[in-house]
Amino acid sequence: MAVSNFDGVTDPTTAFFDGLRQGGRQPALARKSGVVRIDLDDNGRSERWFVAIDDGTVEVSKRNQAADSTFRLDKQLFGRIATGEANAVTAVLRGEASLEGDWNLVIVFQRLFPSPS
Amino acid sequence: MSDELVQILDGNTFVVSDSRGDISASLTDPTGLFSYDTRFLSKWILTVDGQHLNTLSVDDLNYFETRFFLVPGTGTVYVDSKLSVIRQRAVGEGFEEQLTILNHDEQPVDLHVRIDVASDFADLFEVKDALAKKGSYTTRMDNGSLVLAYDRETYARWTTISSSAPVELDADGLSFDVHLEPHGEWTTDLQVLAGGLGIGAERRGRTSKARDLEKWVAEAPRLECDWEPLQRIYHQSLVDLAALRFSPPIARGRSLPAAGLPWFMTMFGRDSIFTSLQALPFVPELAWTTLRALGEWQGSRRDDFRDEDPGRILHELRYGELTAFEERPHSAYYGAADATPLFVILLDEYERWSGDRNLVRDLEYEARAALRWIDEYADLQGNGYIWYQRRNEETGLENQCWKDSWDSISYRDGRLPGFPRATCELQGYAYDAKLRGARLAREFWKDVAFAEELEQQAADLKRRFNRDFWVADGQYYALALDADGAQVDALSSNNGHLLWSGIVDKSKAKAVARHLLGPRLFSGWGVRTLAEGEARYNPIGYHVGTVWPFDTSFIAWGLRKYGFKQEAAQLASGILEAAELFGGRLPEAFGGYERSVTKYPVQYPTACSPQAWSTGAPLLLLSTMLGLEPVGEHLVVDPALPAGIGHLELLDIPGRWGRIDAFARGRMRVR
Numbered sequence: 001m002a003v004s005n006f007d008g009v010t011d012p013t014t015a016f017f018d019g020l021r022q023g024g025r026q027p028a029l030a031r032k033s034g035v036v037r038i039d040l041d042d043n044g045r046s047e048r049w050f051v052a053i054d055d056g057t058v059e060v061s062k063r064n065q066a067a068d069s070t071f072r073l074d075k076q077l078f079g080r081i082a083t084g085e086a087n088a089v090t091a092v093l094r095g096e097a098s099l100e101g102d103w104n105l106v107i108v109f110q111r112l113f114p115s116p117s
Numbered sequence: 118m119s120d121e122l123v124q125i126l127d128g129n130t131f132v133v134s135d136s137r138g139d140i141s142a143s144l145t146d147p148t149g150l151f152s153y154d155t156r157f158l159s160k161w162i163l164t165v166d167g168q169h170l171n172t173l174s175v176d177d178l179n180y181f182e183t184r185f186f187l188v189p190g191t192g193t194v195y196v197d198s199k200l201s202v203i204r205q206r207a208v209g210e211g212f213e214e215q216l217t218i219l220n221h222d223e224q225p226v227d228l229h230v231r232i233d234v235a236s237d238f239a240d241l242f243e244v245k246d247a248l249a250k251k252g253s254y255t256t257r258m259d260n261g262s263l264v265l266a267y268d269r270e271t272y273a274r275w276t277t278i279s280s281s282a283p284v285e286l287d288a289d290g291l292s293f294d295v296h297l298e299p300h301g302e303w304t305t306d307l308q309v310l311a312g313g314l315g316i317g318a319e320r321r322g323r324t325s326k327a328r329d330l331e332k333w334v335a336e337a338p339r340l341e342c343d344w345e346p347l348q349r350i351y352h353q354s355l356v357d358l359a360a361l362r363f364s365p366p367i368a369r370g371r372s373l374p375a376a377g378l379p380w381f382m383t384m385f386g387r388d389s390i391f392t393s394l395q396a397l398p399f400v401p402e403l404a405w406t407t408l409r410a411l412g413e414w415q416g417s418r419r420d421d422f423r424d425e426d427p428g429r430i431l432h433e434l435r436y437g438e439l440t441a442f443e444e445r446p447h448s449a450y451y452g453a454a455d456a457t458p459l460f461v462i463l464l465d466e467y468e469r470w471s472g473d474r475n476l477v478r479d480l481e482y483e484a485r486a487a488l489r490w491i492d493e494y495a496d497l498q499g500n501g502y503i504w505y506q507r508r509n510e511e512t513g514l515e516n517q518c519w520k521d522s523w524d525s526i527s528y529r530d531g532r533l534p535g536f537p538r539a540t541c542e543l544q545g546y547a548y549d550a551k552l553r554g555a556r557l558a559r560e561f562w563k564d565v566a567f568a569e570e571l572e573q574q575a576a577d578l579k580r581r582f583n584r585d586f587w588v589a590d591g592q593y594y595a596l597a598l599d600a601d602g603a604q605v606d607a608l609s610s611n612n613g614h615l616l617w618s619g620i621v622d623k624s625k626a627k628a629v630a631r632h633l634l635g636p637r638l639f640s641g642w643g644v645r646t647l648a649e650g651e652a653r654y655n656p657i658g659y660h661v662g663t664v665w666p667f668d669t670s671f672i673a674w675g676l677r678k679y680g681f682k683q684e685a686a687q688l689a690s691g692i693l694e695a696a697e698l699f700g701g702r703l704p705e706a707f708g709g710y711e712r713s714v715t716k717y718p719v720q721y722p723t724a725c726s727p728q729a730w731s732t733g734a735p736l737l738l739l740s741t742m743l744g745l746e747p748v749g750e751h752l753v754v755d756p757a758l759p760a761g762i763g764h765l766e767l768l769d770i771p772g773r774w775g776r777i778d779a780f781a782r783g784r785m786r787v788r
Binding site: 027028030031084087089090094096104107108 | 270273419443448
């Protein structure tokens, strides 16, 4: 279910995760496994997502669980990454986003982000 | 400042200083402490009582450790000092330097010891291209340490300097008031830490590095040979490969080869793949990590800034400020047209040696995506060839093949073709990748239909290639096709890569081999990148006449594949003899002058050294001379030695057979 904000525009983060939920198997993540935790800062409120990858299947959840890597950033920025407007790697290099744990998992996870518009 | 630079390195952290151990860098000068493509120290100058020091000797203890023996300057040619100064320096997360001063006098002495420090936090690209900075600098004292910092928005990098002995800090450096008794000694441990990386790789401590190097050399095959220089060259290659390894955050503690010091201490698709191929019979771990890392970073989007396509293997990855702010596209940059087919070639070759089926299965998606890239994204003209043309017109690469300088691809008469361009070796790699991909599909992915499709495409490509690229009046393959499909008809070393790929028609191989060993291409040391007589030929032109040892090593492999054993041995002998004259370490490139004219090979002025694929060249030449070839579960040895080598043994070659020995006796007479 897509969540809309007051303007009726879908929040890109929620849209991204909804897309993942409904997208079915992700061939680009075949033979990859692990849990990516995404910590978002939404104007001081924290929002937490978990994406469990298991040989191409992805399970999106907000339920707390152990993660192999944690990607931490501003929600606005994540929204721009999720729509292909911004880049995750340069965000980390600039210090706008941080990455803990298993890097390779997040690098592979990037395959789910769309091409720049 | 002395001319001789001293460098120590560990992965992508390295220190380049003068022979006194001082660093005094201008913006365009590649000296300093560098880590992750950023300079963390641009000034590090030691004085005693205001005087600079003179060098007595420099001991290279290890690739990551060095020691400077110094005396205070006297201003005369005579050194008659009552003091000795020793700086022992090792690379770590920055570097550690133990500074020791010895008083040889009967009298006590009081000294003012000073180290001036500064950092410009230059991105390596800024050093290379002399660009100005956009952020701000601060200096502060923090817990007895001096912290130099650079900030630009959220981007922060800092250098922390501390001393074990009491020290007085100011914004420009460290001061020590030292009292030495007669025959007394004073010492301090200085630590310089590079901070704010956010991307830190696992680092090894100094002792574990030394142990690790011993283990690295011990685990590689042992070489026995009656030509003594080869032992030294072989050892140097192993040590330099160890030095150039780095463990990017995604390599799971394993290492892959960085391309070369000082500009290229990072992951390059092409360089890492070629080096891994050269080193397969010696240190197969490099191939495993290279395949994993390049697989994980494989392109998935269509991104013009990065010249990225789905399935494309990266060209270059950087961590510096310009990359962070997207002023340069290296996060990662994908503008290489060869890395993608080479990725499939390495995967297949790695399995043939190692028997590691798991990796072939793990990388099935990536290998298929790479094969798909060849047909769907690289065929810019829609005629079944790999073409390249950058989409990032501002900071992308014009030439996306290994000869990537602006003038490397030319017609005989010196004209440069427009874009897109289809260089010949790319088609060879595509052919080889398709055939190897077919083997992987049949044997491991159980997809016979895909295997047959690939084999049919390969056969078709070979037929068309031999028709479209063959320069009939010259009896060789054109360097490229231009956008109109016309031949870019210069004679070049690329012909040798075609032999390696197998795309050369048997009936044409002899003519190609004759060119490669002929007077226009063969200098006596190796194969010139561009043949003498072509309009742009220049014996010291980067890709238009110099000899690249890596290039010649693959050409030798190609000659072997077509049965030209003696010719391969001759190239091996030329490059190895050049290596001997370079003191055991081959530079990236050297002059294409005729051997009989210069007697000594002439180093290319700004060549990188050590450079990974030059370091790998002696290794590939060794396996070429021994004729090593995995066949099924066995290693076939079919040696052909050049004159001058009477016997050659390579013991404990690792592979799917466990460990095996290869022996060779010299029978060939080459010269």
